[in-house]
Amino acid sequence: MSLFDHSEKPIGLASDHAGFAAKQYIIRVLEEKGIPYRDFGAYSEESSDYADFAHPLALAVEKGECYPGIAICGTGIGISMAMNKHQGIRCALCWNKEIASLSRAHNDANVLSFPGRFLSEEEIYEILVTFLNTPFEGGRHERRIRKIPCG
Ligand code: RB5
Secondary structure (H helix, E strand, O other): OOOOOOOOOOEEEEEOHHHHHHHHHHHHHHHHHOOOEEEOOOOOOOOOOHHHHHHHHHHHHHOOOOOOEEEEEOOOHHHHHHHOOOOOOOEEEOOOHHHHHHHHHOOOOOEEEEEHHHOOHHHHHHHHHHHHHOOOOOOHHHHHHHOOOOO
16 A cells, blocks of 8 residues: 555644654655655753644644644654544544544545554554545535534
């Protein structure tokens, strides 16, 4: 399975300190494959607040500057909560490849989130490749995702 071959846009990345190592791993993978990315931080393992990095990434995805986004913190929970405050974001917290596949097929997730502190590099790779290569099924799911934004 190829890693990703259909985006002209850079993939957007964000993490806090707890997701930093996993983000660095993803950067290594993307660089090896020649896939463009934009890193919104954090830029070290110094203690930081996930929302400070989530919001700039969310705005870039909403504006169409990056696609998709990848948002990582220790559990994936805090950063996905911050991402999903944005009406144009469908951020999916994925911990295995089956969930990653369904998040694309059924939810047209535009941001992948995962728990950096609880997954091996092999698991992260599997989730990443699955997320990037699974198309949205549309149909009844189109109607459902249209009802997600509020306000
Ligand atoms: C940081 O210690 C941790 O709380 C954060 O990365 C995340 O897991 C929060 O949801």
